[in-house]
Amino acid sequence: MSQSLQKQIPLTERGHRVFDMVRKFARGAQEIEISLISTTGEYLRFGNNELGQSQFTKNRTLSVRLSSGKKQARTTTGRLEESFIQKAVEKAVSQLKTSPEDPDYLPMLEQQSYQTVSRYHTRTVEESAETKAGYVGRAIERARDNKLLASGVLGTSVDEGLIINTSGLESHYRGTGGYFSLTMDADNGNQTGYALSTFADITELDARKVSETALERAKLNKAQTEVQPGKFDVVIDPHAWSEMLFFFIVSASAGYSPDFGTRQYKEGRSYLSGRIGEKIMGENVILEDDVYHPLQMGPPFDGEGYPKSKLTLVENGELRSLASSRISAHRYQDAKATGHELPLPNPLGETPTNLVIRGKGPTKTTEDLVEELDKGLLLTRLWYIREVEPRTKTLTGMTRDGTFLVENGEIKRPVKNLRFNQSLLELFNNIEKFTEPVRNTSFTGAAVLEPGVLAKDFNFTSVSPF
Amino acid sequence: MNSTKDLGEQLAKVCLETASRDNATYADIRLVNTVIETVSMINENPASEESNDLGAGIRVLYQNTGWGFASTDEVDPENIRETTRKALSLARGAAKIGSKITLAKEPTHVASWESPRKKDSLTVPTETKFEVLKDATGRMKAEGVVARRGQIISTKIEKYFANSEGSRIYQDIAQTGAQIVVAAKGPSGIQRRSEQQYALEGYELIDGMDLPGKAPAMTKEVLELTRAQGLKEGRSDVIISADQLGLQVHESCGHPIELDRVLGYEANFAGRSFLTPDQLGKLQYGSEHVNIVMDATLAHGQGLGTFAYDDEGVESQRKYAIRKGKFVGYLMSRGTSQSVGEPRSNGCMRADTYQLPIIRMTNVSLEPGDWDYDELIEDTKDGILMVANYGWSIDQKRYNFQFNCEKGYRIKNGSLEGMIMGPGYSGITPEFWNACDAVCNEKSWTLWGTPNCGKGQPQQVMGTGHGASPSRFRNIRVFGAS
Numbered sequence: 001m002s003q004s005l006q007k008q009i010p011l012t013e014r015g016h017r018v019f020d021m022v023r024k025f026a027r028g029a030q031e032i033e034i035s036l037i038s039t040t041g042e043y044l045r046f047g048n049n050e051l052g053q054s055q056f057t058k059n060r061t062l063s064v065r066l067s068s069g070k071k072q073a074r075t076t077t078g079r080l081e082e083s084f085i086q087k088a089v090e091k092a093v094s095q096l097k098t099s100p101e102d103p104d105y106l107p108m109l110e111q112q113s114y115q116t117v118s119r120y121h122t123r124t125v126e127e128s129a130e131t132k133a134g135y136v137g138r139a140i141e142r143a144r145d146n147k148l149l150a151s152g153v154l155g156t157s158v159d160e161g162l163i164i165n166t167s168g169l170e171s172h173y174r175g176t177g178g179y180f181s182l183t184m185d186a187d188n189g190n191q192t193g194y195a196l197s198t199f200a201d202i203t204e205l206d207a208r209k210v211s212e213t214a215l216e217r218a219k220l221n222k223a224q225t226e227v228q229p230g231k232f233d234v235v236i237d238p239h240a241w242s243e244m245l246f247f248f249i250v251s252a253s254a255g256y257s258p259d260f261g262t263r264q265y266k267e268g269r270s271y272l273s274g275r276i277g278e279k280i281m282g283e284n285v286i287l288e289d290d291v292y293h294p295l296q297m298g299p300p301f302d303g304e305g306y307p308k309s310k311l312t313l314v315e316n317g318e319l320r321s322l323a324s325s326r327i328s329a330h331r332y333q334d335a336k337a338t339g340h341e342l343p344l345p346n347p348l349g350e351t352p353t354n355l356v357i358r359g360k361g362p363t364k365t366t367e368d369l370v371e372e373l374d375k376g377l378l379l380t381r382l383w384y385i386r387e388v389e390p391r392t393k394t395l396t397g398m399t400r401d402g403t404f405l406v407e408n409g410e411i412k413r414p415v416k417n418l419r420f421n422q423s424l425l426e427l428f429n430n431i432e433k434f435t436e437p438v439r440n441t442s443f444t445g446a447a448v449l450e451p452g453v454l455a456k457d458f459n460f461t462s463v464s465p466f
Numbered sequence: 467m468n469s470t471k472d473l474g475e476q477l478a479k480v481c482l483e484t485a486s487r488d489n490a491t492y493a494d495i496r497l498v499n500t501v502i503e504t505v506s507m508i509n510e511n512p513a514s515e516e517s518n519d520l521g522a523g524i525r526v527l528y529q530n531t532g533w534g535f536a537s538t539d540e541v542d543p544e545n546i547r548e549t550t551r552k553a554l555s556l557a558r559g560a561a562k563i564g565s566k567i568t569l570a571k572e573p574t575h576v577a578s579w580e581s582p583r584k585k586d587s588l589t590v591p592t593e594t595k596f597e598v599l600k601d602a603t604g605r606m607k608a609e610g611v612v613a614r615r616g617q618i619i620s621t622k623i624e625k626y627f628a629n630s631e632g633s634r635i636y637q638d639i640a641q642t643g644a645q646i647v648v649a650a651k652g653p654s655g656i657q658r659r660s661e662q663q664y665a666l667e668g669y670e671l672i673d674g675m676d677l678p679g680k681a682p683a684m685t686k687e688v689l690e691l692t693r694a695q696g697l698k699e700g701r702s703d704v705i706i707s708a709d710q711l712g713l714q715v716h717e718s719c720g721h722p723i724e725l726d727r728v729l730g731y732e733a734n735f736a737g738r739s740f741l742t743p744d745q746l747g748k749l750q751y752g753s754e755h756v757n758i759v760m761d762a763t764l765a766h767g768q769g770l771g772t773f774a775y776d777d778e779g780v781e782s783q784r785k786y787a788i789r790k791g792k793f794v795g796y797l798m799s800r801g802t803s804q805s806v807g808e809p810r811s812n813g814c815m816r817a818d819t820y821q822l823p824i825i826r827m828t829n830v831s832l833e834p835g836d837w838d839y840d841e842l843i844e845d846t847k848d849g850i851l852m853v854a855n856y857g858w859s860i861d862q863k864r865y866n867f868q869f870n871c872e873k874g875y876r877i878k879n880g881s882l883e884g885m886i887m888g889p890g891y892s893g894i895t896p897e898f899w900n901a902c903d904a905v906c907n908e909k910s911w912t913l914w915g916t917p918n919c920g921k922g923q924p925q926q927v928m929g930t931g932h933g934a935s936p937s938r939f940r941n942i943r944v945f946g947a948s
C-alpha cells in the first residue's frame with residue numbers, strides 16, 4: 001500500500017466547491033475566508049525489534065473565517081458534506097454577531113503572487129509500505145546481530161493546503177515530508193545510540209547510514225562512567241538540539257508566546273524587546289528565516305496568504321529584524337509586512353517558521369569538530385528542554401543516547417547522562433566552529449535548519465544514575 | 467436517537483465483518499465526534515474558534531502477531547471498508563517482523579455512559595466567555611504589566627467503540643478548562659503568574675474558578691516578583707504546593723509506570739523507565755507517607771483521566787502504583803499486562819481520533835495524608851514553599867528531574883516570609899520521594915488537570931489528572947533563577 005492509492009478529487013477543485021457552499025450559508029458576513037487542509041501520513045513504528053505500531057492516518061480540516069466590520073469569527077470542521085459545512089458556517093455567523101471587535105482587524109487580502117517552491121515528491125507518496133518495511137527490517141536485523149533492540153519510526157506524510165477568500169485570494173501548497181528516527185539499545189537503555197534523518201523526497205533517505213550511525217554509537221556507549229558536572233567544551237551533533245532552538249524563538253514567561261514578532265516586541269512581551277541593534281550573540285552566528293532555502297519545508301505564504309519574505313534576524317551577532325505582518329505594518333510606522341502571520345484572528349503575534357542557523361565562514365564535519373576538540377564532550381542528543389529564565393534564555397535539559405568524553409580529538413569513553421542549565425545567548429556567544437546546517441524537525445513540526453557546533457563552556461549541573 | 471452512536475453501530479458492522487472475512491485475529495473500531503470551542507483574549511485582542519471533527523480509527527491484529535492501524539475522516543461504509551483493509555495490510559506487514567501477542571481477557575461490555583456536568587459549556591454563549599476573560603484581563607492592567615492572557619476551552623467528545631469480541635460502548639464526555647496569565651517586566655526581567663484548571667466538568671468549573679476575582683491578586687504578585695529576591699543554590703526542606711506536586715507526580719511517577727515504555731516500545735522518543743519489572747513489589751520508591759493510585763473511576767473525582775471505558779474497551783479501575791512507598795503497579799494494556807503477571811489490563815489505553823491507542827496516564831494521584839496545611843507550615847522551622855509550575859524537565863528514564871516555579875516563600879520558624887522569584891528544585895526520583903515526611907490531608911487535596919501530555923510517534927496529546935495536596939520533603943537541592 002502507498003499513500004497514492006487514495007481516490008481523491010483535487011483539493012483545489014474541492015476547495016472551490018466548498019467555498020461556494022460557505023458563501024451560500026454565510027449570511028451577514030462581509031468577508032469570507034476558507035482554509036482547507038489535507039494531511040495523510042504513514043508511520044511504521046517499531047520497538048523491541050518488532051514492527052508493532054504501524055499506522056495510516058488521513059484527515060482534512062475546513063476552517064471558515066467570517067468578518068463583519070471589525071468583528072470576526074472562525075469555525076473548523078472535519079466534515080465536508082454540505083449539511084456539516086452549513087452547521088459550521090451558521091455557528092460562525094452566530095459568533096460573529098456577539099464577538100468583541102478586534103481593534104487590529106484588516107480587510108482580507110486580495111490575490112497575491114508567490115515565488116514557486118517545489119516540495120511535492122511523488123516518490124515519497126508512491127513508495128510502498130513493503131519497501132519502507134524493508135528499511136525498518138534491515139535496521140532490526142543489524143540490531144539483532146549485535147544483541148541490541150531497535151526502536152523508532154519511519155514516517156512519510158503529504159500535506160496540502162488551500163486558502164480562498166472573497167477578496168480574490170487563492171493560495172495553494174502541496175508538499176511531502178518524512179523522517180527515520182532510530183534508537184538501538186540494550187540493558188534497559190543503559191547502552192544506547194541514536195540517529196535521525198529527515199527528507200522531503202524519500203530517495204534522499206540513506207537508511208543504511210541511519211542504522212550504522214545508531215549502531216556505532218550504541219556500541220561505543222556502554223559501561224559509562226561519571227564525570228563531575230561543570231563547564232565543558234562541547235561538540236553538539238547537528239541533529240541533537242532542535243528542541244533547544246525552539247526555545248530561542250518562544251518564551252514561557254508570557255505564557256508560551258513567540259518572541260521574534262513585531263507585535264510582541266513592541267508590546268514588551270518578548271525577551272528581545274528594546275534590543276534591536278544590540279549584539280545578542282557571537283559575531284560568527286547568522287540567523288535567518290528563509291522559506292526558500294532548498295532544505296526548507298512548508299508554503300511560501302503565511303496564515304492569511306501573504307507572501308513570505310526572507311529575513312535576516314541576526315547578523316554579525318546583532319539583532320537586525322523581526323517577523324512581521326500586515327497588522328504590525330498597520331499598527332507601527334516603522335514595520336512592514338514580511339509574511340509571518342499565523343491564521344487569524346491571532347492575538348499571539350507573528351513568528352518565524354523557517355529558521356536557518358548557520359556560521360560565518362568555512363564549515364567542518366561533526367567528525368572534524370571532534371578532532372579539533374582538545375578536551376570536552378560530544379553530545380548526540382539533548383532532551384526535555386524547558387526555559388528556566390527568559391532574560392538570559394537559560395534552559396535546562398538532559399543529554400541522552402550517547403554522551404562521550406573527547407580528549408585530544410579522540411572519543412575516549414562514554415559518560416553518564418548530564419543535566420545542563422545553559423544560557424542559549426551565552427552558548428551562541430561561545431561557538432567557535434560550525435558544520436553545514438541540516439534539516440531537523442522540532443517537536444512542533446516546524447522545520448529548523450541547524451548546524452553542529454563546537455562551543456566553549458557548556459554548563460552541566462548534575463548527573464543521572466545511567 | 468443519538469447520531470454518533472447510530473453511525474458507530476452501522477460502521478462497526480462494516481469494519482468487523484471486513485476484518486473477520488479477511489481473517490483478522492481481532493479488530494476494534496472507534497468512531498469519535500469531537501467539538502472544541504476555544505475563546506481567548508491576549509491584551510486587547512480577542513479570538514474564538516469552534517472545531518468539530520468526526521473520524522474513525524481501526525485497529526486490527528493479524529495472526530496474533532502483527533498490529534495494523536488506519537484512520538479516516540470519511541466515515542461512510544465504503545471508506546470504512548477500505549480503511550479496515552489498509553489496517554489489515556499494515557498488520558500483515560507487521561506480522562512478518564513480530565512476535566506472539568496475547569490479549570488479556572476482558573468481559574464483553576455493552577454500555578452507554580455520560581460524564582457528569584451541571585452546565586453544558588458548549589451551550590454557554592461565546593459572548594459570556596469573552597465577558598469573563600475581558601473582565602479578568604482588564605483587572606490585570608497595571609504599570610509594568612506586558613501581557614494579560616485568558617483562555618476558556620470547552621470540549622465534548624462522543625466516542626463509540628466496538629470490537630470483534632462483542633463489546634459495544636458509547637461514551638459522552640464533557641471537559642472544560644481555563645487559564646489566565648499575567649506577565650510583568652521589571653529589574654529581574656519578565657516574570658509570570660498563572661492560574662489554570664481543566665476537569666471533566668461543564669461550565670460550572672469556570673463559574674467556580676472566579677477568574678476575574680483572582681486577577682488582581684495575581685497582578686500584585688507578579689509586580690512583586692519583578693522586584694523579589696532570587697534563591698541561592700543550596701539544600702533546604704521544601705513544601706511543594708498541590709498544583710506543582712501534581713506535575714511532579716505526573717513526571718516522576720506517572721510516566722515511569724507506563725508499561726509500554728518499561729518494555730521498550732517508547733525507547734526512541736518518550737524513553738524507558740527505571741521502574742523495571744524486577745523492582746515490582748520490591749523497590750521502596752518513596753517514604754511510607756507516599757501512596758499513589760491510578761484511578762480512572764468517577765469515585766476518584768472528575769479529572770481529565772476519568773472515563774468509564776478505555777480505548778480498547780476495558781472498564782475503568784482503581785489500582786495502587788505506590789503503596790506505603792513501595793512500587794506495586796503499572797499502567798497497562800490488554801497486550802502488555804500479562805508480561806508482568808497481571809491477568810487483566812487496568813484500562814489505560816487512550817488515543818486521539820486518528821491515532822493508535824497507547825498506554826497513557828489516567829488519574830495518577832498522591833493520596834492525601836494527615837497534616838493540616840497550616841500545621842505543616844507551623845511545623846517547618848526553615849524551608850522554602852514552592853508554588854505554581856514554570857518549567858519542568860526529566861531524563862528519559864525518569865530519574866533526574868528539575869522543576870522551576872513561578873514563585874516561592876521563605877518559611878522561618880513556622881511562618882511564611884518574603885516572596886522569592888523563580889525558585890527551583892531538583893533531584894533523583896526515588897531519593898526525592900523517600901525524603902517526603904508529610905502529606906497534607908483531603909482539605910487541601912485537589913485533582914488537577916494536565917491537558918497537554920505528549921507521547922507517541924507521531925506525537926499524541928492527552929489530558930491526564932493528578933490529585934495532590936501540599937507535602938514536605940527534607941533536604942532537597944534548591945536554586946533560583948538569576
